[in-house]
Amino acid sequence: MWTRFKWWGATIKNNKLLVMGAIATPVLLSMVWGIKLIWDHRLELDDDRLSHNERGTLAHQQGESPIGNLGIIATGVAGLFVLLNLRFASRDAEIADLSGADLNCADLKDSNLSKADLSGADLNCANLSGANLRYANLRYANLSGADLSGADLSDTDFTYANLNSASLRYTNLSGADLRYANLSNADINCALLSGANLSDANLSGALLFFLNLREVENLEPPQLEAKPSPFLCHVALPPYSQKLDLDPNRDCHLIPQLLSAPRTRRGTKSSGALRDRYDISLKEAQEILNEVRRHQWD
Structure with missing residues (x-):
């Protein structure tokens, strides 16, 4: 697994x-x-x-x-x-021009939407897994609950976008503009975030698992201490975190439950509002955590 x-x-x-x-x-x-x-x-x-x-x-x-x-x-x-x-x-x-479009729960898996204008579009629960959204305009777009796993989101504009409970695992968010984006309860597992702008982004309840946050831009301490606080496990934190005594592994004990929790378990500290997209057992989730913890950040 x-x-x-x-x-x-x-x-x-x-x-x-x-x-x-x-x-x-x-x-x-x-x-x-x-x-x-x-x-x-x-x-x-x-x-x-x-x-x-x-x-x-x-x-x-x-x-x-x-x-x-x-x-x-x-x-x-x-x-x-x-x-x-x-x-x-x-x-x-x-x-090219899909601004304001109603794409609620649309199946856009593996689609090429590079440079597309999706500003203000309703992509609630849409399937965008594996999609190419490089340089796309998603300002003010509603991506609540959307599946963006494995998508190329580099240099994409998500300013003020709603990504509540969205799946962003394995995504390429390098250089993405996430200013004021709502990432609450989002699954940001194993994503690439180099150069991403997280100024004033809402990370409350988000799953930050196996991430390098050393090269992100404008990530401030209050964003990692929000209530409910984001789940941190095996995260390479920015240098300032050492002064704030932030533990990059503070929630690792919850990861197996988060990855294997059934869909019905939401809204609590142990499960958050994270969607169950993994379909794995608790034992498999623990093995994944053990493997990840062996990785050493440079």
């Missing part, structure tokens, strides 16, 4: 084929053109030494040469990549 909780290596889904095609197509065409020039020059040199009949035969062979066929293929490939680029550009344009 530990594989479910391994440190998440952020992966960014992109259209690699299109990028490679965009680079390879002009190179291929240039090569074809260069070979054709060399071929034509060679034919010109040979033409001076050929008879009239031989010239006619050679001209016919030239028209059927593999160079000409390769040129046709290269042109076709170039056209295909142009069409694919237009198709994806058109699709992105269609989903």
Whole structure:
């Protein structure tokens, strides 16, 4: 079961084929053109030494040469990549403006919403697991109870967004703007938070498990001491925490119960309002905790 909780290596889904095609197509065409020039020059040199009949035969062979066929293929490939680029550009344009949209409980798993405008959108309980939301605008969006596990949220704008009880485990939140965001009771397990701006974000009751908070921006002591306080376990805290005597493992004894608690157990200090998305036993949860505690922060 530990594989479910391994440190998440952020992966960014992109259209690699299109990028490679965009680079390879002009190179291929240039090569074809260069070979054709060399071929034509060679034919010109040979033409001076050929008879009239031989010239006619050679001209016919030239028209059927593999160079000409390769040129046709290269042109076709170039056209295909142009069409694919237009198709994806058109699709992105269609989903770009979703501001204020009602996407309540929508299934958007693994969708590409990069740079999309979702400001003020209702994404309550939406499934956005594995989605690409890089550079998306989610200001004032309602993501209460949404599943964002494994999503790419780097450089995403969550200013004033409601992420109450949302699942943010394994997400890439590097550089995300979380100012004034409501992260109360959110599951922020094994997320990447380097450069994330947490100014005035509400972390009350949030699960902060196996996180490096040393490189986040504007995280203040009161946010980690809010009531109900966030659950801290195996967290690399900012330097100021040493002066405040904050224990980065103060709630590790509760982690097994939090990870294995059934859905019906909510609203208490031991279970919080965290959603049960793990489907593991108490024994498995304890094994996960033991494995995580072996990790040493640099």
